Amino acid sequence: MPDQFPMELPVEAVPRPAFVESLGHELAVAAATLPPTIGVTAQRVGVLADTHCVSADGADLPDSVLEALDGCDLILHCGDLSAGAVLDRLSTLAPVLSVRSRIDPPADGVRLHDGPLLVRAGHTLIGMSADIPDDIDPADLFGTDVDLALSGTSHVPRVGRTGSTLLVNPGSPTIPLSDSGPTIAVIDLDGRRSTVHIVHLPRSRS
Amino acid sequence: MSECESEAAVVAAAQSDPNRFGDLYSSHVGFIHALAWGRLGDRAAAEDVTAETFRRALRALPRYEPRGVPFRAWLCRICINLINDELSRRQNALRFSSAMPMDPPLDAASDEMAEAETRAMVHALIDQLPPNHREVIMLRFAEDLSVADVAVRLGRSPDAVKQLQRRALAGLRSLATRGGTDA
Numbered sequence: 001m002p003d004q005f006p007m008e009l010p011v012e013a014v015p016r017p018a019f020v021e022s023l024g025h026e027l028a029v030a031a032a033t034l035p036p037t038i039g040v041t042a043q044r045v046g047v048l049a050d051t052h053c054v055s056a057d058g059a060d061l062p063d064s065v066l067e068a069l070d071g072c073d074l075i076l077h078c079g080d081l082s083a084g085a086v087l088d089r090l091s092t093l094a095p096v097l098s099v100r101s102r103i104d105p106p107a108d109g110v111r112l113h114d115g116p117l118l119v120r121a122g123h124t125l126i127g128m129s130a131d132i133p134d135d136i137d138p139a140d141l142f143g144t145d146v147d148l149a150l151s152g153t154s155h156v157p158r159v160g161r162t163g164s165t166l167l168v169n170p171g172s173p174t175i176p177l178s179d180s181g182p183t184i185a186v187i188d189l190d191g192r193r194s195t196v197h198i199v200h201l202p203r204s205r206s
Numbered sequence: 207m208s209e210c211e212s213e214a215a216v217v218a219a220a221q222s223d224p225n226r227f228g229d230l231y232s233s234h235v236g237f238i239h240a241l242a243w244g245r246l247g248d249r250a251a252a253e254d255v256t257a258e259t260f261r262r263a264l265r266a267l268p269r270y271e272p273r274g275v276p277f278r279a280w281l282c283r284i285c286i287n288l289i290n291d292e293l294s295r296r297q298n299a300l301r302f303s304s305a306m307p308m309d310p311p312l313d314a315a316s317d318e319m320a321e322a323e324t325r326a327m328v329h330a331l332i333d334q335l336p337p338n339h340r341e342v343i344m345l346r347f348a349e350d351l352s353v354a355d356v357a358v359r360l361g362r363s364p365d366a367v368k369q370l371q372r373r374a375l376a377g378l379r380s381l382a383t384r385g386g387t388d389a
Contacts, residue, residue, distance in 0.1 A: 020235055023257050027231055030264055034224035037268040118268045125269055144265050 034143040035127070037118040038097060038110055045121070046072035046094070047185040049130075049152025050080040050172035058085030064201045065173045068184055069093050076119065078152035078170070079104060079130030087111060101130040101153070116142055123192045126150060138165050148187065148194055157183040157198045168196055214272045227264055234278055235260070238285050240348040244329030245289045255292060259285040276337060331381045339374035346371055 046069040053060045066089065069075060075090050079101035090096045097119060098112050107114035119126040127146035131153040132138055138149040149167050156178040157171030171183035182201040187194055216233075220226040238259055243252035262284050263270075270280060332340055345356045353371075357364045 019253050019256075020239075023235070023253075023260065024228060024231055026257075027260055027264055028225070028228055030261070031224040031227040034227075034264065034267070036223060037221040039218075039221070039271075120268060120271075144268050 030143070035116040035118050036110065036113070037120055037125075039120045040074055040095070040097075042072075042074035042121045043189050044072045044074075045126075045187045045189065046075040047078065047150055047168060047170045047187060048075070048173055049078035049150075049170050050155050050175060051077070051086050052080055052082045052172070052174055053086040054083050056083065056085055058083060058087075058089040060174075061086050061089050062173060062182070062201065064182075065184060066090075066093060068186070068199045068201060072186060074119075074121070076126070076128055076150060078128055078150050080152055080172075081112075084108070084112065097128070099128045099130050118142060118144070118146070121189055124148065124189050124194060132167070138162065138167070147192070156180070157185070159185075159196050159198065166194060166196065171198070173201055213277055217270060217272060217277050221267055221270070224264070224267065227267065230263075230277065231260055234281055236349040237278060237344050238281055240344060241282065241285055241329055241333075242289060245286075246292060251292060255285060255288045258288055262288075278337075282333075331378055334381055335374060335377055338370065339377055342367065342370045343374050343378065 048065065048069075051061055051065075069090070070093065072094050075094050075096045077087065077090065077096060077098035079099050081087065081098065081100075081104055084105040087096050087098060097110055097117060099117050100107055100112050100114055104112065106112075110117065113128075116127060116129040119128065125144070125146045126148045127138060127142035128150045129141060130151065132141060132149055132151040139145050142149070145163075146165055149162075149165050151167075151169055152172075154169055154177070155172040155175055156169065157180050158167065158169040160167040168185055168187070170185035171178070171180060173182045173184050176182050180198070180200065181203055184199050184201065186197045186199055188197070216226070216229055220230055235256065239252055239256040242255040242259075243249060246252050246255065259281060263281055266284075270277075332343055335343065341360070342356060345351045345359060346353070351359065353364050353367050357367045360367065362370070
């Protein structure tokens with residue numbers, strides 16, 4: 001190999017500015033639609049939505065909800081909380097992340113995020129949105145393939161699957177719109193495996 | 207803060223605010239494009255692979271965990287997979303076309319292939335260098351930056367960059383002549 005060997009590097013390999021710029025622009029547009037990702041450590045995740053609590057101190061969130069969430073190391077709220085104080089009550093149990101719906105208070109960072117949010121718990125990628133319409137592919141909504149897609153709005157508990165994504169709607173703990181009654185969901189994360197439990201609560205409000 | 211920690215901070219910033227992905231793109235696009243071009247020997251194909259590498263990286267960004275491995279290594283893994291896919295496609299196309307009558311190869315085409323092979327070999331050797339040596343080689347010779355510009359980019363003095371470049375070139379020579387990995 002000649003002495004000047006390293007000088008034979010392909011200096012002409014400098015990317016053309018037009019290519020770099022156009023790709024950079026394309027990626028910037030794609031990045032603008034990708035939700036933020038929050039990394040967390042959690043094995044048991046409590047999920048709720050549609051709490052519709054209106055009292056200033058969140059006291060109208062039934063105690064049974066807090067009892068059912070006991071032992072969770074992360075709580076995710078998927079919109080229609082109505083009063084922000086409900087997040088304060090939930091925060092007494094575990095860290096809380098939530099996404100806001102149109103009727104919720106103004107955004108407050110990732111505690112109450114405006115728009116879809118991604119949560120990475122170990123190997124599990126969770127997408128949260130106040131609503132995931134039936135005709136929308138969760139991968140399009142979240143900009144990436146998620147393991148769990150959480151949403152609210154319907155007040156009806158549902159666990160389903162599309163492709164490799166598990167769809168979870170925890171229902172409502174206060175205004176149920178199905179025979180299932182008041183519900184939340186608790187999800188156990190174990191490596192790449194997720195186990196979803198729909199937790200049925202007493203009908204009376206505390 | 208170590209280089210690895212500071213890069214982890216940039217990646218974490220891009221995860222929590224994807225608009226910051228541009229910082230990662232700017233830092234690595236030159237390297238990834240040079241890697242693809244070196245292995246494929248074809249500018250247009252290298253641009254396609256570079257674009258696809260960053261598209262996939264952006265899409266997979268929420269799942270990325272540093273685990274002590276540089277972000278560039280993760281990008282390289284995506285890029286190399288795409289390069290291998292492209293090379294497989296070419297091999298299949300060649301297998302198909304070899305069954306057809308072919309014109310004799312032109313000298314220009316042979317030269318181009320030899321050049322591509324040299325580039326691929328150089329890049330394979332560069333990949334074996336320590337990260338700081340690899341970086342200075344790529345900045346100086348692939349991105350064609352001046353010593354002064356590299357000094358600014360790396361936060362070092364021009365003299366330190368020259369010294370680093372000397373050591374990196376010596377390491378590369380050693381790899382090229384002895385085929386070892388002791389650079």
